[in-house]
Amino acid sequence: MADKPPSSLVYSCSGCSNVAQLANHIAVRLDRLGIAEMSCIAGVGGDVKALVKTATAGRPVLAIDGCPLSCCEKVLGAKGVTPRQLVQLHDLGLKKRKHVDFEPAEQDRVFAQVLDELGPALLEADPSLGPRIDAARAESIAAEGGDKTGVLLVNHGSRAAGWRRMLLDVHAQAESDLLAIPGVAQVRSAFMEYAEPSIATQLRAFDAAGIETVIVVPLLLTISDHTFDDIPAICGLHEDEARLTQLREEKIEVYAAEAELRFAPLLDFSGLVRTNLARRVRAIVGRPPPDPGARRDGLVLVGYGSAEFEDEWTRFFAEARGFAESELGFVASAHAWCGHIVGYRRAPTIEAIESVLRVADRAIVLPVLVAYDPMFQERIIGRAVERCAAPDRVLYRPDSILPEPAVARWVVDVARRMAPASA
Numbered sequence: 001m002a003d004k005p006p007s008s009l010v011y012s013c014s015g016c017s018n019v020a021q022l023a024n025h026i027a028v029r030l031d032r033l034g035i036a037e038m039s040c041i042a043g044v045g046g047d048v049k050a051l052v053k054t055a056t057a058g059r060p061v062l063a064i065d066g067c068p069l070s071c072c073e074k075v076l077g078a079k080g081v082t083p084r085q086l087v088q089l090h091d092l093g094l095k096k097r098k099h100v101d102f103e104p105a106e107q108d109r110v111f112a113q114v115l116d117e118l119g120p121a122l123l124e125a126d127p128s129l130g131p132r133i134d135a136a137r138a139e140s141i142a143a144e145g146g147d148k149t150g151v152l153l154v155n156h157g158s159r160a161a162g163w164r165r166m167l168l169d170v171h172a173q174a175e176s177d178l179l180a181i182p183g184v185a186q187v188r189s190a191f192m193e194y195a196e197p198s199i200a201t202q203l204r205a206f207d208a209a210g211i212e213t214v215i216v217v218p219l220l221l222t223i224s225d226h227t228f229d230d231i232p233a234i235c236g237l238h239e240d241e242a243r244l245t246q247l248r249e250e251k252i253e254v255y256a257a258e259a260e261l262r263f264a265p266l267l268d269f270s271g272l273v274r275t276n277l278a279r280r281v282r283a284i285v286g287r288p289p290p291d292p293g294a295r296r297d298g299l300v301l302v303g304y305g306s307a308e309f310e311d312e313w314t315r316f317f318a319e320a321r322g323f324a325e326s327e328l329g330f331v332a333s334a335h336a337w338c339g340h341i342v343g344y345r346r347a348p349t350i351e352a353i354e355s356v357l358r359v360a361d362r363a364i365v366l367p368v369l370v371a372y373d374p375m376f377q378e379r380i381i382g383r384a385v386e387r388c389a390a391p392d393r394v395l396y397r398p399d400s401i402l403p404e405p406a407v408a409r410w411v412v413d414v415a416r417r418m419a420p421a422s423a
Contacts, residue, residue, distance in 0.1 A: 007125040009054070010036035010118075011044070011072050011083075012064040019066030019089045022102035026114050027064055033136050035115075035122060035129060036062060045075040052079055060084050060125040062118050067096040085121035087114050108140040115140070116179050131208065137185060138209035150186040150211040150259070151178050151415050152202055154231060155219045157191030158373050164195055166371040166402040167219060173408035181412075181419050186211060192230060193252050199234045200255035207258045214257060215418050217264040217411055221273070221303065221316075221370055221401070235261055264414045267370070267407070274323050276404050277366065281328055284364055284395050298332040298360030299324045300352045302381050303368040305337025313337075320368070332359045335368075338380045349384035357390055365396040372400045 012027035013020045031038035043051030055061065056079055063083040065072045067090045076083060090096065092113050094106075115137050122129050138148065153174075155167045171189045178187045186209060190202040206214050218231060232238045233247060236256025247254060267273060285297065301320060306313050314335075321333035336352035338344065349365075356363040365385055367377050377398035385396045401407070 006034060006037045006129075008036040008060040008062055008084075008122055010038050010062045010064065011041045011055075011076060012038070013066045013072045014041065015066065015071065016099055017066060018097045018100050018102040019094050020096075021066075022094070022107065022110060023064040023066045023072075023089055025102070025107060026111050029111060030115075030118075033132065035132055035136060036118075041072050041075055044079060055079055055081050060121060062121060063087070064089070064114060066090065066094075084124075085118050087117045089114075112137050112140040112185065113179070116175075130205075134186070134205060134209040138211070148185050148210055148212045149181075149183045149419055150188065150206045150209075150214045151184060151411075152199070152206070152214050152216050153187070153189045153219055153411065154199060154216055155189075155191060155370065157194040158371070159194050160373045160375070163371045163373045164191070166400070167191075169403060170219065170408050170411065173405070174411045177408075177412040178415055181416050183419055184415070185209070192234065193250060198253060199231070200253035203235065203255050203257040203259070211259050213262060213420050214259045215262050215264060215415050217414060218266060219370060219407070219411075221267055221368065232263075237261070262418050264418060267401075267410070272404070272406050272410050273320065273368070273401065275406060276401050277320060277324065277368075278328060279404075280366055280397075280399060281324070281364060284366075284397050296331045296359075296361045297329070298334075298356035298363050299328075299330040300349070300356055300363050300365045301333070301335040301368050302338050302349050302352070302365065303335065304339035304376075305341040306339075307341045310341075317368070330360075330364075332356050338367075338376055344375075344380060346380055346384040346387065349381055350388045353385065353388045353394060354390075357388075357393055361393065363394045365394060367398065367400055369400045371402050372398070 010027045010030050012023040014024040027038045030036045039054050040051050044055045055076065061076065061081055061083045063072045063076060063086045065086065065088045068088065073083065073086055089110065092110060094110065115133060119133055122133060153171055158164060168189055171187065175187045178184055186206065188202040188205065190197050190199040192199060203214065229238060233244060234252060234254055236254055244254065299321065301317055303313065303317060317335040321335060324330045324333055334352040334355050336348040338349060342348050353363050353365060365381065367381055369376055382398055385391055385394050388394060
């Protein structure tokens with residue numbers, strides 16, 4: 001039992017069917033684990049004064065119904081109470097059967113699913129519940145006897161809240177499908193630096209929950225020292241003392257996980273970037289002119305760059321440019337770096353724009369960056385556009401690869417292929 005009463009109340013259906021009794025069983029289990037306080041739905045429906053007062057006191061309310069009749073939800077609604085989160089076991093694939101018990105073999109699997117559904121609302125009400133929820137989920141998975149796999153989405157990190165939000169949106173879009181993969185018990189996101197949760201924080205949480213395999217999915221564009229050196233070093237898999245010293249100086253914690261780590265390929269391996277490129281070009285340019293020869297457009301791609309993997313980055317951008325010229329109709333193209341490799345200067349972007357404008361009527365400028373950060377899209381690329389020789393001949397939108405629905409689908413596909421249960 002928790003040291004203090006749980007913040008959230010949980011109510012459940014408790015009829016005579018298998019799903020009703022399983023809903024009640026799960027609510028009782030949440031209560032006994034100190035995750036949520038169960039209260040009596042029959043008392044609310046029966047207008048028992050004390051129980052109605054509890055339900056309407058303003059505490060966060062969660063509800064678990066067994067079937068589409070939604071009795072629990074309706075009883076609460078009659079008293080003006082709307083659950084912050086409602087879970088219906090029917091939606092989890094359970095069929096209602098009257099006058100029979102639920103299958104004991106399914107209780108742990110369904111409990112873990114309900115916990116995943118209720119988790120965000122529970123944590124919003126009481127963030128300190130995180131370890132308790134993780135432990136309960138791990139216990140249910142262990143009892144079920146399945147593989148214990150976690151998925152960790154990793155990106156560089158940024159001080160810009162909007163940048164971090166874009167990455168967390170990918171997590172939200174992919175989470176339910178990832179948890180539907182056999183054996184996958186948890187999904188977490190982490191940042192290399194500048195923000196929490198860090199990679200070390202999340203790997204430690206996976207170990208605490210008994211996760212045996214972690215699929216690490218870097219949401220990074222093409223190879224760099226981050227993917228080849230930094231992330232493995234942070235995960236305790238790199239013995240280069242110079243690299244480890246650098247991480248210590250940057251106050252980036254190194255943690256060697258007990259779980260087996262499996263590293264997914266990078267975004268450009270999927271062909272996703274080409275699809276994204278075409279969509280964003282269409283959004284800027286609009287419909288092509290009736291006479292294809294009436295306007296000659298050129299393309300400028302701007303990426304972060306990498307000193308150590310310059311050849312790989314150049315090859316990747318050359319392939320993207322070739323696709324743009326052959327498939328999207330651009331008459332010329334160029335690329336430029338905007339990151340550390342060029343000292344975060346605007347000059348390389350200006351030079352690339354002006355080289356395209358020498359042979360094209362207009363230059364379409366696209367940031368090939370995973371997420372939006374005002375430092376890059378506004379202060380570096382945006383001002384480069386303003387300061388080039390002919391800004392009136394440049395079309396620019398300060399966007400990024402994200403938001404891109406295909407990224408979440410790619411994350412799910414790659415995790416499905418790499419999950420132990422799929423091997």
